[in-house]
Amino acid sequence: MAKITFLECVMCGHKQPYVPFAASKCEQCDSQWLEARYDYSAFKREILRGLPGRPFNLWRYKDILPLEDGKALDLYPAGGTPLWLSQRYAPALGHAQVYIKDERYGPTSSFKDRQAAVGVAAMVEAGIKEAVIASTGNAAVAYAAACARAGVKLWVFMTSLVPQEKLREAALFGAEVIRVSGNYDQTKQIAAQFAQRRQLFLDRGANSIPARESMKTIAYEIVEQLGWRSPDWYIQAVSGGLGPLGVYQGFKELLDMGLIDKIPKLAVIQTEGCAPMVKAFRAGKDIATPVIPDTCIIILSTGDPGSTYTGLWQLTQRYGGTMESVTDAEAFAAMRSLAQSEGMA
Structure with missing residues (x-):
C-alpha cells in the first residue's frame, strides 16, 4: 500500500497533511476539492516492470491508494472488470469503437464495490468498528457486503423509494437498514444527524478521500x-x-507520469427528472441549483450534487466535454437495446 505524501488544493495549490477521514477542506482557502499525492516515480517503475505478481483487481494499483499497510488487512476484492468492445449496440448507432466497462463483475455487481473495498479497508486500518451510510441503493449493498467481511457494523439509511430488493439485499449482509420517508438528500441529512448523535463514523461519499x-x-x-x-x-x-x-484523478495521474498522451473528454449523463448538473452546465454556471427528484430511476436521484458538480464542470472546461439528460423512457429503451444487442443487463 502507499502512504499519501500530502493533500493538494486544486483551487489554490496549498499542500497539507492527510488525516484519515478528517473533513476534506483546504486550510488556506476552504475549498473542498483536495487531491491526494503519492510517490508516483516509484509506482511508474513498477508499471514499466509490468506490475509483476499482482492480481488483476483494484489492489493491482495499491501504490496509489490511501492505505498504509494493506498486508495487515484482509482486503476485499473488487475491480478487475472486463472492458468489452461493443459488437452490435454501438455500431448500430454509427460508432465502431465504443468500449463498455462492465462493472457487473464486482462482488455486488456495481462500481460501488470499489468505493466499499477501499473505504472499508481504510475504516479497518483506522480502527473504526461501526459506521453509517446513506445511499440510493448500490452503495448500501456494496458497503454492507464489505463491512460483513471486515466485521464492521453498518447502519444503512435509504429512502423508501428504493426498490425492496435493495433493502433486503443490504439486510442480508447484516446491515441495520433504516427506511426514510423522503428523498435522498433528506435521507443524507437524517443519516448525518443519527451519526452525530451516536458519535459514529459517517461515510461522506465524494468528500471522502478513500471513496x-x-x-x-x-x-x-x-x-x-x-x-x-x-x-x-x-x-x-x-x-x-x-x-x-x-x-x-486516475487519468490525470497517468498523464503526469507520461503513460498516456491525453485526457479524454467527459460526458456526464443524467435523467431529466433529476438533472441539476445538466441544467447548470447548459446555463454556463459552475454551481448547481438543487432540484427535487422526479424520476423512476431511484439510483440516479441525487437532487443536490453540491461541490461535486463544480469539480466535474471544471473538468469539462479543462479537458472538453458535455453534460446531457435523457428521459426515463429513453434510459429504459437504451437498457433494453443493450441487453438485446450485447447480452448485458
Missing part, C-alpha cells in the same frame, strides 16, 4: 486494457457524481 481515490482505479484499468492508451471520451450516467470525479 474518491477508489474510483480512479477504473481509469488505470481502462488504460491498461487498451494497451496503455487513453480513450477519446469517458461517458458515465451519474447521480451524485463521485464516479467520474474519481476516475479523472
Whole structure:
C-alpha cells in the first residue's frame, strides 16, 4: 500500500497533511476539492516492470491508494472488470469503437464495490468498528457486503423509494437498514444527524478521500486494457457524481507520469427528472441549483450534487466535454437495446 505524501488544493495549490477521514477542506482557502499525492516515480517503475505478481483487481494499483499497510488487512476484492468492445449496440448507432466497462463483475455487481473495498479497508486500518451510510441503493449493498467481511457494523439509511430488493439485499449482509420517508438528500441529512448523535463514523461519499481515490482505479484499468492508451471520451450516467470525479484523478495521474498522451473528454449523463448538473452546465454556471427528484430511476436521484458538480464542470472546461439528460423512457429503451444487442443487463 502507499502512504499519501500530502493533500493538494486544486483551487489554490496549498499542500497539507492527510488525516484519515478528517473533513476534506483546504486550510488556506476552504475549498473542498483536495487531491491526494503519492510517490508516483516509484509506482511508474513498477508499471514499466509490468506490475509483476499482482492480481488483476483494484489492489493491482495499491501504490496509489490511501492505505498504509494493506498486508495487515484482509482486503476485499473488487475491480478487475472486463472492458468489452461493443459488437452490435454501438455500431448500430454509427460508432465502431465504443468500449463498455462492465462493472457487473464486482462482488455486488456495481462500481460501488470499489468505493466499499477501499473505504472499508481504510475504516479497518483506522480502527473504526461501526459506521453509517446513506445511499440510493448500490452503495448500501456494496458497503454492507464489505463491512460483513471486515466485521464492521453498518447502519444503512435509504429512502423508501428504493426498490425492496435493495433493502433486503443490504439486510442480508447484516446491515441495520433504516427506511426514510423522503428523498435522498433528506435521507443524507437524517443519516448525518443519527451519526452525530451516536458519535459514529459517517461515510461522506465524494468528500471522502478513500471513496474518491477508489474510483480512479477504473481509469488505470481502462488504460491498461487498451494497451496503455487513453480513450477519446469517458461517458458515465451519474447521480451524485463521485464516479467520474474519481476516475479523472486516475487519468490525470497517468498523464503526469507520461503513460498516456491525453485526457479524454467527459460526458456526464443524467435523467431529466433529476438533472441539476445538466441544467447548470447548459446555463454556463459552475454551481448547481438543487432540484427535487422526479424520476423512476431511484439510483440516479441525487437532487443536490453540491461541490461535486463544480469539480466535474471544471473538468469539462479543462479537458472538453458535455453534460446531457435523457428521459426515463429513453434510459429504459437504451437498457433494453443493450441487453438485446450485447447480452448485458
